[in-house]
Amino acid sequence: MSNTLTIILGIVAMLLPLVVGRLYWKRFDHYFGKGDEAYMDTLEYFLKKIGSTILIAFIILWIGMSLVFNGSAS
DSSP: OOHHHHHHHHHHHHHHHHHHHHHHHHHHHHHHSTTOHHHHTSHHHHHHHHHHHHHHHHHHHHHHHHHHHHHTOO
């Protein structure tokens, strides 16, 4: 794989987790908020929200970087 393609795919692989993490953060309330404002204002809910968002973004980053650097070994 050429260097230019590796660089472009690497940039995409780094930006994709940011986009997905932002979408997940916005939709988390809809899926797990249960419509309860008192629950959604607790520290427990915030920690679940931030932890799961970071986990999703890290998994996508890991997969993306693995794909980019597996293809550029030659």
